[in-house]
Amino acid sequence: MSVVGMLGGLADLTLKDALVRIGGAALCTHVIFNRVEPLSPPLVAFLLVVEPLALGWMLLQHQTHFALSFLISVLITFSAYHATLITSIILYRLSPFHPLARYPGPLRLKLSQVFGFQIALEGGRHRELQKMHEEYDTDVLRLGPNEIIIRDASAISAIMGTNGLGKGPGADGRAGYRTDRTLINWRDAEVHAKRRKPWIRGTNTTALKEYEPVIAARAGQLVDMVLRGRDGTVNLSQCIKFFAYDFMSDMAFGGGGELMRDGDVHGLMHRMDAGIKAAILVESLPWLSFYMEKVPSMVAKFRQLREQGAQRARQRILRGALTKDLFHYLNNDDGAEAVSPSVEAVAAEGVLVILAGSETTSGVLSTIMYLLMRNPDVYKKLQQEVDKFYPPGENALDCKCHSEMTYLEAVINESLRLFPVQPSGSQRATRGKGIVAGNHYIPPYTSVRINTWSIHRDPRNFSPSPESFWPERWLIAEDPSSYKSSTSKPFIHNANAFIPFSFGPSNCVGKNLALKEMKMVLCHLVQQVAVRFADGYDVESYEREMKDWFAMQVPELPVVVTQRSEKA
Numbered sequence: 001m002s003v004v005g006m007l008g009g010l011a012d013l014t015l016k017d018a019l020v021r022i023g024g025a026a027l028c029t030h031v032i033f034n035r036v037e038p039l040s041p042p043l044v045a046f047l048l049v050v051e052p053l054a055l056g057w058m059l060l061q062h063q064t065h066f067a068l069s070f071l072i073s074v075l076i077t078f079s080a081y082h083a084t085l086i087t088s089i090i091l092y093r094l095s096p097f098h099p100l101a102r103y104p105g106p107l108r109l110k111l112s113q114v115f116g117f118q119i120a121l122e123g124g125r126h127r128e129l130q131k132m133h134e135e136y137d138t139d140v141l142r143l144g145p146n147e148i149i150i151r152d153a154s155a156i157s158a159i160m161g162t163n164g165l166g167k168g169p170g171a172d173g174r175a176g177y178r179t180d181r182t183l184i185n186w187r188d189a190e191v192h193a194k195r196r197k198p199w200i201r202g203t204n205t206t207a208l209k210e211y212e213p214v215i216a217a218r219a220g221q222l223v224d225m226v227l228r229g230r231d232g233t234v235n236l237s238q239c240i241k242f243f244a245y246d247f248m249s250d251m252a253f254g255g256g257g258e259l260m261r262d263g264d265v266h267g268l269m270h271r272m273d274a275g276i277k278a279a280i281l282v283e284s285l286p287w288l289s290f291y292m293e294k295v296p297s298m299v300a301k302f303r304q305l306r307e308q309g310a311q312r313a314r315q316r317i318l319r320g321a322l323t324k325d326l327f328h329y330l331n332n333d334d335g336a337e338a339v340s341p342s343v344e345a346v347a348a349e350g351v352l353v354i355l356a357g358s359e360t361t362s363g364v365l366s367t368i369m370y371l372l373m374r375n376p377d378v379y380k381k382l383q384q385e386v387d388k389f390y391p392p393g394e395n396a397l398d399c400k401c402h403s404e405m406t407y408l409e410a411v412i413n414e415s416l417r418l419f420p421v422q423p424s425g426s427q428r429a430t431r432g433k434g435i436v437a438g439n440h441y442i443p444p445y446t447s448v449r450i451n452t453w454s455i456h457r458d459p460r461n462f463s464p465s466p467e468s469f470w471p472e473r474w475l476i477a478e479d480p481s482s483y484k485s486s487t488s489k490p491f492i493h494n495a496n497a498f499i500p501f502s503f504g505p506s507n508c509v510g511k512n513l514a515l516k517e518m519k520m521v522l523c524h525l526v527q528q529v530a531v532r533f534a535d536g537y538d539v540e541s542y543e544r545e546m547k548d549w550f551a552m553q554v555p556e557l558p559v560v561v562t563q564r565s566e567k568a
């Protein structure tokens with residue numbers, strides 16, 4: 001029976017019966033929302049506004065029993081309808097009949113995604129979730145009414161691998177349900193694979209060779225910049241951010257970024273930070289993003305960021321290629337595809353290029369420098385390795401020795417293990433069919449994340465001292481017989497649990513570029529300068545103030561920089 005049909009004859013009912021019918025209609029609405037999650041504004045308006053209004057009008061017919069004014073009758077129906085709807089949603093979400101009932105988690109997270117958003121916005125989601133896994137003693141935590149997060153490496157492949165799940169509804173939220181999406185927001189596996197092809201060409205070995213001189217020039221400028229600091233003190237994380245932005249501009253757009261030379265005169269970094277924060281809202285509450293897109297002022301900051309990327313991409317396409325930059329491939333200037341994408345489809349990639357190409361590597365590089373300063377023994381060993389392969393006078397920006405620099409690799413891996421760029425993982429979702437991942441059943445229409453932060457710090461995957469910065473574990477993993485321990489703790493190193501660049505067909509397509517960039521910069525920095533924390537700096541504050549937003553956001557890092565030859 002249709003909802004309206006069910007209401008027929010309401011006028012002949014007693015008030016009690018009428019209220020029962022109103023409740024019934026509200027329950028039907030809950031079923032509809034639960035099954036099809038309608039977004040269409042007319043349908044949503046009908047279910048949430050028109051229907052209770054219509055019921056109010058029918059209730060008005062009861063004036064033979066009660067002298068109800070129109071306003072009161074509407075108030076009663078609205079209250080009864082929405083109270084029933086909300087109660088029904090709450091009871092269902094907490095009930096043993098909910099498909100995710102078996103998975104524990106805080107009550108507020110089971111109740112509404114709004115609380116998940118609140119945790120995400122505060123920036124400490126990675127730590128909160130790790131605490132929750134421990135508190136509830138579970139590998140699978142209920143992160144939202146229809147979302148779970150898993151701390152079990154054996155589930156990675158089924159969720160993220162080749163035959164795994166597609167991206168979750170958060171991608172729709174970030175994309176504002178638009179059709180001109182950037183690669184990371186495509187949920188359809190086929191479209192995603194097609195859109196990924198030019199990215200793969202633009203980050204393969206041949207393309208990377210083209211970017212090497214660009215990295216070298218900008219890394220040289222970075223060293224000059226950090227040495228220019230007043231009284232030798234600089235905010236290293238900001239310098240590295242400026243470097244990464246300028247390099248990304250050259251590498252992707254063939255130029256146009258000069259933050260290291262001019263400073264951030266146009267407030268670019270502030271706009272990026274604001275846009276990233278706004279993205280948390282639209283990712284956490286995708287349905288809200290659908291409506292916010294229709295009220296541009298509500299997503300102004302996020303839109304600005306998206307438009308800024310698209311604008312730069314359009315300018316670059318109009319101007320044409322000066323070098324074989326990333327847009328040379330994204331725009332099919334290399335002619336690899338039979339049909340070139342539209343300008344708008346290419347322009348949509350602009351925002352991802354800016355964020356993925358600069359926010360990620362800059363954060364990781366800053367954190368590596370922070371960890372080196374906190375661990376002087378490691379810093380010294382890395383200096384020794386760099387000095388061995390690139391003694392004074394040798395060009396440390398030449399990549400020829402990278403494959404032999406095992407300690408450098410270990411330092412990078414260990415930093416990425418402890419501080420992955422996306423600590424709370426990226427969202428995937430089941431559609432009409434549930435799956436089994438590891439030992440865990442994921443019901444249909446469930447969003448799911450792999451908890452990278454917790455998996456990387458789980459003693460079942462990395463031991464001993466999973467919470468400590470110990471690059472040597474990566475060398476021991478290559479030669480387990482070299483492990484010597486004063487305790488009886490076994491050495492555990494689960495390579496399958498190391499996923500800083502994610503896993504599967506949607507993993508980080510820029511992985512090799514990022515690794516090359518980081519190795520070149522680190523070799524050059526370590527060869528040329530010595531850094532230490534600035535006097536009076538609260539060393540603990542760095543980790544405390546890291547924020548799990550899109551890519552891990554790092555705080556200021558005030559340091560004193562000296563030229564190494566001066567030091568010696």
Ligand code: HEM
Nearest residue numbers: 184356357360361421422426501502506507508509510514
């Ligand atoms: C240390 C640096 C970096 C780290 C740790 C990193 C990590 C990640 C992670 C975790 C994802 C999410 C993948 C998923 O959804 O499963 C990702 C996606 C992506 N990254 Fe990176 N990234 C880094 C640098 C870069 C760079 C330099 C680029 C180049 C421009 C880049 C381009 C991308 C793109 C295009 C995607 C989307 C891939 C897709 O959806 O198919 N990343 N990255």
